Amino acid sequence: MTLAVEIASWALILLGSFFTVVGAFGLVRMPEVFTRMHAASVTDTLGVGFLILGMSLQAGLSLVTAKLLFLLALFFFTGPAVTHALAQACLHGGIKPLLAEDRRGRSRSRPVNTTKKVRR
Amino acid sequence: MFAAAAAAILVALALAIARAIKGPTGFDRVLAGNSVGTLAIMLLAVMGFLTGRPEFLDIGLTYGLLNLIGTLAVLKFFRHGDLAHDADRTPKS
Numbered sequence: 001m002t003l004a005v006e007i008a009s010w011a012l013i014l015l016g017s018f019f020t021v022v023g024a025f026g027l028v029r030m031p032e033v034f035t036r037m038h039a040a041s042v043t044d045t046l047g048v049g050f051l052i053l054g055m056s057l058q059a060g061l062s063l064v065t066a067k068l069l070f071l072l073a074l075f076f077f078t079g080p081a082v083t084h085a086l087a088q089a090c091l092h093g094g095i096k097p098l099l100a101e102d103r104r105g106r107s108r109s110r111p112v113n114t115t116k117k118v119r120r
Numbered sequence: 121m122f123a124a125a126a127a128a129i130l131v132a133l134a135l136a137i138a139r140a141i142k143g144p145t146g147f148d149r150v151l152a153g154n155s156v157g158t159l160a161i162m163l164l165a166v167m168g169f170l171t172g173r174p175e176f177l178d179i180g181l182t183y184g185l186l187n188l189i190g191t192l193a194v195l196k197f198f199r200h201g202d203l204a205h206d207a208d209r210t211p212k213s
Contacts, residue, residue: 013125
């Protein structure tokens with residue numbers, strides 16, 4: 001394997017590890033369930049995507065790469081489906097999104113009191 | 121360098137399990153469980169490369185399919201209280 005492919009694959013794997021950890025920290029630090037979903041999707045897209053691309057560069061052109069790309073396609077389709085179902089179930093279960101400024105159902109001309117502090 | 125990726129995935133797994141334990145609502149726990157499933161698949165792939173046997177990926181593919189079905193089943197149970205619920209007969213929420 002040439003040196004350039006090696007360096008590119010390590011860079012992709014390290015980038016994927018970084019985004020995986022970032023998504024997991026967001027999962028712990030975010031204030032409520034919808035923002036946590038946002039943070040978990042960072043792990044599901046960027047982290048998994050970079051890790052799988054790096055590993056498929058390591059594996060070369062073989063059956064392992066085909067399996068890795070199938071795994072990537074699986075995450076590509078199931079991640080948004082699960083997140084959508086979870087958000088719909090949350091809204092149905094009566095959980096309201098935490099908004100800094102609630103503009104739903106108000107006219108744009110009327111000024112809205114936005115000084116209310118949001119609990120973090 | 122695969123060891124670094126495995127360590128990062130393990131740290132992320134620990135954080136996701138912490139959210140699953142702490143989560144105020146059940147939806148947080150479902151989200152954390154889905155993240156744990158995703159991270160377990162990635163840990164399986166990385167461990168396969170680390171030990172020089174990347175054939176473990178079949179198990180990862182199967183676990184990915186089961187993870188989707190499991191999460192959707194739990195969400196359906198939360199919403200309807202019944203897994204064999206007929207969605208056509210209920211009014212739209």
